[in-house]
Amino acid sequence: MGGRAAARQEQDVIRACHRGRDVEGVQREVLAALRRVTTVDAAFFATADPETLLFTGGRSEDPLASAQRWFMDNEFGGADVNTFAGLVTTPGHVATLDQATRRERAASPRYREIMAPLGLGDELRAALVVDDRCWGYLCLHREDGARGFAAADTALLARVGPHIAEALRRAALVHGATFAAADAGPGVVLLDEHLERIAVTGRAEELMDRIADTNPGTLRVPAAVHTAAAALLALERGRSTMPPRARARARGGGWLHVHAARLRIDHADVGPGGHPGGPIAVVIEHADAQTTTPLLLAAHGLTPRETEVARLVLRGVPTAAIVGELHISRHTVQDHLTAVFDKVGVRSRRELMGRLLGAASPS
The missing domain is CATH 3.30.450.40 (GAF domain)
Structure with a gap:
C-alpha cells in the first residue's frame, strides 16, 4: 500500500x-x-x-x-x-x-x-x-x-x-446523570469459585438486563459482573490490586454500580485463598451522584486541578474556602471554574450542579 x-x-x-x-x-x-x-x-x-x-x-x-x-x-x-x-x-x-x-x-x-x-x-x-x-x-x-x-x-x-x-x-x-424516580433497591448475584452463577435475586435479574453489554458471549452474567468477581479473586490471591467494582452503562442512560465481596460463613474452613469458603456476592445498584460524578468529570476532560475545584463546588464549598483548601488564589479558582463551565457546557454553579448531580438512572 x-x-x-x-x-x-x-x-x-x-x-x-x-x-x-x-x-x-x-x-x-x-x-x-x-x-x-x-x-x-x-x-x-x-x-x-x-x-x-x-x-x-x-x-x-x-x-x-x-x-x-x-x-x-x-x-x-x-x-x-x-x-x-x-x-x-x-x-x-x-x-x-x-x-x-x-x-x-x-x-x-x-x-x-x-x-x-x-x-x-x-x-x-x-x-x-x-x-x-x-x-x-x-x-x-x-x-x-x-x-x-x-x-x-x-x-x-x-x-x-x-x-x-x-x-x-x-x-x-451520553450516559450522564439523568433524573430518576424512587429506586427499587439493589440486586445480588452469588457466584462460586469458578464464577458460575449459583443464585440471583429477581431485582438483580432486572438490573443485569439493563447493563449495556454489547455482546456477553458465553458469560452467564454481564462482563461487568464477571470481572468484578474475577478482580476480587485476583485480589484475594495477591495477583492484582484492582478494586472489585465498576460503573457500567445502563440501557436508556445513566449508570449502574457493580461491586463484589466475599460472603463469610461462620465456622467455615479457610479455603486456599485464605478466606472462609463462602460464595462471592456481586451487588448491582443504581449509581448515585457521589459514584458517577468523578466519572462524568473525567469524561468532560477536566484536568486534575479543575476536577478538584469542580468537586468542591459540587459539595457547596464557597470560593473563599476553596482558596484556603487548595492554597491557590481567588483569581486562579475563577480561571479553573471558567474552564470547568466551558468543558461541561454550563454557565453557573447552579447549572453545573444540575448537570452532574442528577440521579444516575431511571428505576
Whole structure:
C-alpha cells in the first residue's frame, strides 16, 4: 500500500472516532475503518471504568465470543503477557503477542489454552488511553500462521489509540446523570469459585438486563459482573490490586454500580485463598451522584486541578474556602471554574450542579 493511501486510511480511522457516535457506533465504525488499513480476522473491543480499569462491556467477534469467559479469566490469572491493565502503564499502550514472547507464542498460556484451539495466532492489544485515563481496550487477532502483526501495525494503533479513547470518553457523556424516580433497591448475584452463577435475586435479574453489554458471549452474567468477581479473586490471591467494582452503562442512560465481596460463613474452613469458603456476592445498584460524578468529570476532560475545584463546588464549598483548601488564589479558582463551565457546557454553579448531580438512572 502506498504512503498516501495508508495515510488516507489512517485518517479514515480517526474520522470514525470523531463522529459523535454512541459506544456501539464507535465500536462498529472503528473496526470497519481498521480493517481497511490492516488484516483483522477477529476482534475484541471493550469499554472500561477509568478508575478501576475493569471491563464494563465488550464486543466479541467469532470465534472469540465462544471463549470470552476464558479470556477474561486469563486477564486476572497473573501469569500471562500483555494484560490490558498492564498496557495502561506501558509506553504507547500497545503490544503484540509475538513481541512479548519473541515469536514463541506457546510461551503464553492465553495462546496455548485459548487462541491456538480457536485457530488464532498473533494478537495486537491496546489500552485506549487519553489524558492518562483508560476508557477501553482493543484486541485485534489474526489467524494462526507465521505472519503476525508488523511494526507498522503497532505504530498505527499507538497513533489512533488516543482518538479511539476520546471517542469512548465522549460516548460516556451520553450516559450522564439523568433524573430518576424512587429506586427499587439493589440486586445480588452469588457466584462460586469458578464464577458460575449459583443464585440471583429477581431485582438483580432486572438490573443485569439493563447493563449495556454489547455482546456477553458465553458469560452467564454481564462482563461487568464477571470481572468484578474475577478482580476480587485476583485480589484475594495477591495477583492484582484492582478494586472489585465498576460503573457500567445502563440501557436508556445513566449508570449502574457493580461491586463484589466475599460472603463469610461462620465456622467455615479457610479455603486456599485464605478466606472462609463462602460464595462471592456481586451487588448491582443504581449509581448515585457521589459514584458517577468523578466519572462524568473525567469524561468532560477536566484536568486534575479543575476536577478538584469542580468537586468542591459540587459539595457547596464557597470560593473563599476553596482558596484556603487548595492554597491557590481567588483569581486562579475563577480561571479553573471558567474552564470547568466551558468543558461541561454550563454557565453557573447552579447549572453545573444540575448537570452532574442528577440521579444516575431511571428505576
